Amino acid sequence: MRILIYEAMPDIVRADVIIRIARDYEAQGHTVFLLLDENVHLLKRNEIVQPHIVNCLNVIRSKLPKTGIPFFATPINRPLSKKFLESPSDKILEEIAAYKSNFHEKALKNFQPDTIIIWNGLMDYQRNFIGLAKNVNPRQKFSFLESGWFPQKNTYYSDPEGVNAASSLSRVSPPPLTPEQTAKIKKWKEQYRDSYGAPKICDKGYYFIPLQLETDTNITLFSPFKSMEELLLWVLENTDSERTIIVRPHPLSDCDHKEFSKLSDRIQVDGKTPLQSLLAESHAVIGINSTVLLESLIFEKPTIALGQGVFQHSKAIYLQPQDTPIPRKLDSTFSPIEKQEAFLYYLKERQRPIPTAGVSINRTLQTTGIETTKYSELEQVVSSVKIRARQYLNLLSSCLPWRGVTTSLSKRE
Numbered sequence: 001m002r003i004l005i006y007e008a009m010p011d012i013v014r015a016d017v018i019i020r021i022a023r024d025y026e027a028q029g030h031t032v033f034l035l036l037d038e039n040v041h042l043l044k045r046n047e048i049v050q051p052h053i054v055n056c057l058n059v060i061r062s063k064l065p066k067t068g069i070p071f072f073a074t075p076i077n078r079p080l081s082k083k084f085l086e087s088p089s090d091k092i093l094e095e096i097a098a099y100k101s102n103f104h105e106k107a108l109k110n111f112q113p114d115t116i117i118i119w120n121g122l123m124d125y126q127r128n129f130i131g132l133a134k135n136v137n138p139r140q141k142f143s144f145l146e147s148g149w150f151p152q153k154n155t156y157y158s159d160p161e162g163v164n165a166a167s168s169l170s171r172v173s174p175p176p177l178t179p180e181q182t183a184k185i186k187k188w189k190e191q192y193r194d195s196y197g198a199p200k201i202c203d204k205g206y207y208f209i210p211l212q213l214e215t216d217t218n219i220t221l222f223s224p225f226k227s228m229e230e231l232l233l234w235v236l237e238n239t240d241s242e243r244t245i246i247v248r249p250h251p252l253s254d255c256d257h258k259e260f261s262k263l264s265d266r267i268q269v270d271g272k273t274p275l276q277s278l279l280a281e282s283h284a285v286i287g288i289n290s291t292v293l294l295e296s297l298i299f300e301k302p303t304i305a306l307g308q309g310v311f312q313h314s315k316a317i318y319l320q321p322q323d324t325p326i327p328r329k330l331d332s333t334f335s336p337i338e339k340q341e342a343f344l345y346y347l348k349e350r351q352r353p354i355p356t357a358g359v360s361i362n363r364t365l366q367t368t369g370i371e372t373t374k375y376s377e378l379e380q381v382v383s384s385v386k387i388r389a390r391q392y393l394n395l396l397s398s399c400l401p402w403r404g405v406t407t408s409l410s411k412r413e
Contacts (some may be wrong), residue, residue, distance in 0.1 A: 002112060005114035022039065023069070023356070026069070036072065072167050083095075105132060149291055174342040188344075196274065209286050210250070211286060237325075244266055246278060247260055247269045316335060318333075
């Protein structure tokens with residue numbers, strides 16, 4: 001089978017994961033080709049809320065050229081990048097997408113993949129590519145990858161339709177477990193809790209709310225709230241006013257969100273207590289569609305979601321209507337243990353460990369007619385030095401009074 005992996009690689013951490021997955025498919029006898037971009041233009045990403053460019057020449061830093069896996073990286077269009085930085089807009093992003101599409105279409109037609117693999121697939125630049133690929137071959141198969149759940153690190157899952165609330169998983173109600181499966185998942189839950197020091201499951205009376213990144217697609221696409229402040233204001237108005245609300249900042253956030261404690265005396269921001277302890281001692285867990293909601297099921301907590309997620313038809317997590325307050329008394333109808341365990345078992349069976357680093361193997365790809373990217377040893381060394389220099393300058397500028405200037409220009413990893 002011919003497999004094309006499309007990855008813009010704006011995140012150097014994921015580069016190694018993509019390489020491992022590519023090698024794993026090769027080891028299974030498939031022919032693999034990587035289609036990459038050398039930079040990505042974004043109006044915002046994670047905690048960066050200003051237009052910027054992620055320089056993806058970390059394709060080099062990822063050591064991909066040394067793996068021998070054939071790839072093509074869409075070259076940087078400097079005039080378009082300059083235009084974007086001077087006057088960022090959706091219109092210019094469309095011009096950039098059109099420029100890249102010329103290269104992408106050529107690769108799709110020449111390689112003729114049986115399956116296209118994309119990590120996530122919900123980002124705007126990815127959706128442009130997906131639309132193009134479907135036009136080139138309407139019968140094209142896709143496999144969308146995303147981080148797993150237990151734990152997120154070093155695991156992933158694949159889905160033919162999408163990830164999170166866009167996945168086929170979100171439309172499935174897991175079947176009841178057999179006695180053997182129930183015993184298996186109960187033992188696993190106990191082992192999972194033990195791995196975090198076996199925090200005692202009790203009810204200290206507080207609602208626990210895990211915050212999310214407002215630019216994450218889980219919020220921009222699948223949430224009724226576009227900011228964490230909106231979420232907290234809703235919770236304040238629609239929950240038992242005598243209960244404390246403990247809020248935990250997202251681990252990738254560069255802000256401690258202490259300002260949220262000013263919204264009400266009920267709110268306490270806690271970024272220090274171990275997550276598992278906060279879950280184990282909560283009265284209930286309330287969130288939009290965070291992975292923490294799934295982890296709360298391991299601690300058998302009433303779990304309430306206000307957005308859409310992979311749990312949508314599981315009946316393990318209560319889908320809270322936005323126009324209805326959360327009842328003061330949370331009984332077993334909110335998160336039945338048997339539904340929780342069936343859903344946990346279902347998810348566990350579908351996540352896979354990220355492959356370990358493999359060795360180079362013989363490849364059968366015929367590159368005739370398929371354009372590939374080659375970086376000389378000198379280019380690789382020079383790029384690596386430039387990337388590290390830029391990272392150092394970005395770090396230095398973040399410590400200076402005018403730190404906001406650099407983020408509006410360009411972020412390079």
